Amino acid sequence: MIDRRQFLKMAATLSTVFGVTNLPASVQAALNKIDPAALPKLVYLQGLSCTGCSISLLQAESPSPATLITDYSQLAFHADLSAISGKKATEMIESFITGQAGPYFLAVEGAVPQQMPEACMIGEHPFAWYLDQAAKTMSGAVAVGTCASYGGIPAAEGNPTGAIGIREYYAQTGVSKPIISIPGCPPHPDWVWQTVVHLVKIGMPELTKDGCPKLFFNHKVHDACPRYHDFQQEIFATKLGEEGCLFKLGCLGPDTNADCPTRWWNGGQTWCIDSNAPCIGCASPIFARKKDFPFYRIHELQKASE
């Protein structure tokens, strides 16, 4: 006899294999009305991070962050929201990562200081220790933001701590649990929460070659940019603050996969390019990586006009 939880797990697996639309209506209904007790528990840990991802998660509007952590997931631990603190907080984290508190997903914000473990401590242990323990017990991991996905800003050239993303860290330590990367500095709250909802209602989302949900990261910013017409007509901004295609100022929309041009940010009223600010490629694997690859090409334009 198969129990309800096993059934849903199986249905979720099948759904990713066959695509959601092929599911019988009864199975789809069961998936949509998932048992609250089966909601995924998230243990959210921060490494070399700035908390910007967490602050971005609080900007989710519909559903609200409060609804998302009660109705769509269970936020077992998050350093910015948890009432508990100190040793009792680490006891709680440890009870999950040692497998005593039931199944859970690990959500990670921030990079791993691989060559300087002391550069990130949580209580008595380095951050990497928690990752190592969790590798044995977690159902999977969600890398929240560009630092956790690819190393991000702490891994910029010069990188004194040897910062890397968790996918690379787990690959090096021989861990093969499922990992979903949700880059962005910060990620749009929808990208993260809707991935969690996808996990709850449907199962593992389809991923790009970089391990990001195709739902959000399948297209270049440039391809859906409202200023694509300007690009084709060669109407280029040549100074900061000008309208038109921002390519000549250094816009990295052609190199960056994200759905910002259709999703927009902060209540859907704004996004970088609408504010005449070039895309700086914050969701890209090479975001900010090289010193000789600046965000803006003001110098080049000035030299060209001299």
Next chain:
Amino acid sequence: MKVDLGPITRIEGHLNIHTSVDNGVITDAQCVGEMFRGFEVFLQGRDPLDAQQITQRICGVCPYAHAIASSYAQENAYQLEVPPNGRILHNLIQGANHLYDYLLQFYQLSALDFVDVTAILKYQGKDTDLLHLKGWVQAELASGKAYPAAPFLPRLSGNYISDTDLNIGALKHYLESMKIQQKANRASAIFGGKFPHSTAIFPGGATQTPSIDRITNYISLIKEVRDFIHNTYIPDIVAVAGGFPDYWNIGASTGGFLSYGLMPLSSDRNSERMLAPGVLLDGTVSPVDFEQITQDINHSKYSSPTGLKVRDSTLTPDPHKQDAYSWIKAPRYNGKMVEVGAAARIMVDYTQGHNQAVKKLVETFAGMANIQPSQLNSVLGRHLCRAICGAVIADFLLAEAERLDPQGPTMADITIPASAEGFGATEASRGGLLHYIQIENHKIQRYECVVPTTWNASPQDDQGNPGAMETALVGTKVQNPEEQIEALRIVHSFDPCIACAVH
């Protein structure tokens, strides 16, 4: 007995505090910053215009303050003539960011130190949000799972507010504030491009056009936030103060106060600011001199020289250094320890009799609570000062938005000189923020940030004198030495940000 308080939650980042407790009193405290990334290292050699983007990633809670400080520093280095719109846009973007941060700090980060979450189980009213929360907590508690009602439970032992209505009202406001902080951030992002991490802020202004629809939208959102500050946030602080009056006398730091002043009133580089800068030592305010700032590192995990001025600073990490207990440096002003933050901002301005709205609010609340203005140096004082800042900033932003010229330029023309240097100072929500940029051969030669929590959570300096938060903790009575909710209330009142402090 020795007790480590880390990892301290409901703050930004990785903070531990080593405490010694004798007979129920904290006798020693060491603030331990537990994370290091090395921004100074990876900024070196980069294009200077990368700085206002990279330094925002020091902190995702107050990124706009870093963008502004970096922009000021670069404006000084490039000698830019900033158009009026440019400065106004900076103020509008940064000011709205302050408002969100104050609400987040009080409701999400601090309120659970005082408010009894379990009071929701007694709720008998008809509010749908509260009924939903009640139903959820009931179901969680009945579920038999390992940690029901996380992240709100479990919690530390301590005396919480006993009045059921007060608790339930605060929980309602906890949920409401989550929506209001979004409105403040939406306002910021109208001109900032997105939040967190604005792409539209540059030295010399911002790239977004101040069209009339954007201005109207901004004003409308800030009005809603302002109403919440007056009708909900301030009354909630007064209510907490009524329940915990001892905290007007708990958590005082023992040094001076430093504020760089907030929001220039004109685009002139040396403009007067809405809140005045100054160093408050022994009751007297003096002008700020960046040359008086040095950073000791005998107790910090670096092998670079100690006691350097900001423009000379270097950084070599040394994680295993003997006798070092923190990644945070120990900045001192003319050798003296100072506190920064909302209380410093308000006390520095109030002592000079500068902003009349500040004066009125300080005196009104001091009268209501029957305290002296000097008692703003306390747990409740810091919370109250954030609310006063919020009220004053919101009014300023509403007037400032009207000053935008929809037809005027928003940006200075930027030409980066081959070699230059510049300081940029502003107030992040957590306190005084100083950036310094040195440019050689059109590239960043040196970049240094002296950040609010670097001051507040500083370790001992080379003379062994403790930092502001360390002094605020010593002498505090704790009921349960293992957990020390009293210490947590003090720490939260400083609103520490460790990603900022170490960077």
